Each structure stands twice: as structure tokens, then as C-alpha cells.
Amino acid sequence: MNHSHVDLALNRDVERLLKQYKDTTLPIVEAGDPVLRAQAEPFVGQLSKKTMTKLIEAMRKCMLEAPGVGLAAPQIGLSLAFAVVEDHTSEEYDDDPREFAEFPFHVIINPVYEPVGEKTVKFYEGCLSVPGFQAVRKRHLDIMAHWTDEEGHRHDEQLHGWPARIFQHETDHLSGELYIDKSEIRSLTSDENLDDYWSYDPVPEDAATELGFTL
DSSP, X not given: OOGGGOOHHHHHHHHHHHHHTTTSOOOOOOTTOGGGGSOOBOOSSOSOHHHHHHHHHHHHXXXXXXXXXXXXXXXXXXXXXXXXXXXXXXXXXXXXXXXXXXXXEEEEEEEEEEEOSSOXXXXXXXXXXXXXXXXXXXXXXXXXXXXEOXXXXXXXXXXXXXXXXXXXXXXXXXXXXXXXXXXXXXXXXXXXXXXXXXXXXXXXXXXXXXXXXXX
């Protein structure tokens, strides 16, 4: 990180935010706030290393307590192009068609991706900025993901299944996109109804038939 790029006013604002929520969790911005629809600025060191380290810790805590598997900076009101991601799996999900896999904690700065192959999959997903609802969203099954970490190291990694979905979801946030923009809108359901009617079915065939959308 180049200190010459530090935005002193922004750095002060972030420090103030971190101090305000030091003993609790950062508030998550919800759909309707313009920051979620803005193109996030590329991160080039606008925050000092010390502030960025504290912010990453606070974002991880916020994500895990929500609970979620990813949190982009715009979701805490900060229009900068980075996110935190983390997901863990267990043996009970070994045969799950969503293809869960260990996705250790990462900070993904200025992430981009491109599809690998033609295959796409449709599953329910949700978003911490659209609380209480989920909808079916088509995603690439395999992607080549590119990002920089908080130490400035470049990463290029092929992701598959659920980790690929997480990366796509969080990266889309940074271009002002929410998952509902390209979801099967007739699939939209409250979390409660997803459980009551469709039992969180991994492949929502019954929901597709009853609600009138295609898989």
C-alpha cells in the first residue's frame, strides 16, 4: 500500500466509524441506499495500513455475526472495491449439489473474474443487504478469479461451485449490482417460506413448478 494515496478525510471517517461501533458490529447498508448502486472506486491505498487492518477485522466480525459468507465494502457504506469472504463446510454437505467447499478467510481487493467453460447453475442465494429474502440466481459454475490481498499480493485462482458463487456475488456488489437484478424474480421468497414450503431444497424443482420459474 502506497501511503501517498491515503485519503486523509476518508481515513478519518472510517476511523470514526470503527470507534463508534468498537463494542458492537458495523451496521449493514440495505437495498435502497445509493451506495449499493454506485461503481466502487478501485482500492489503491486510500486507507492507511493500520486503518485497513482494523476495518478488515470489523468487517469479518460483522460478516460472521450476521451470519454471512461475504461482505463487500459498499455494504458498510464505503464505496471502495474490496470485500471479505469466508465459508466452511462439513461432511453433511459432501453430496450437496451446490458443491460447497472450504473457502478460507480472504480479503479480495479489486476483484475480477471470468467464466471458465460454459456451464451455469441455478440455486437460491441471499444477501445481507436484502435481509429476509432469497431468490434463484444463475451463476457460472467455474470462474477464474483475480484479486489483490491486503498485503498487495496478486492472486489468480480457479474457483468452482459455491466458492465461485460467493466470489461472483461479492464482486458484483462492487459494480453496483445486487443478486436480485438478474434472479428468477418469480422465485423470490422469504427465508421463512423457503423453509416452510421448500425445506431449503438444494435443487428447487418443486419451487420452480409451483412458483412458475425455470431451472
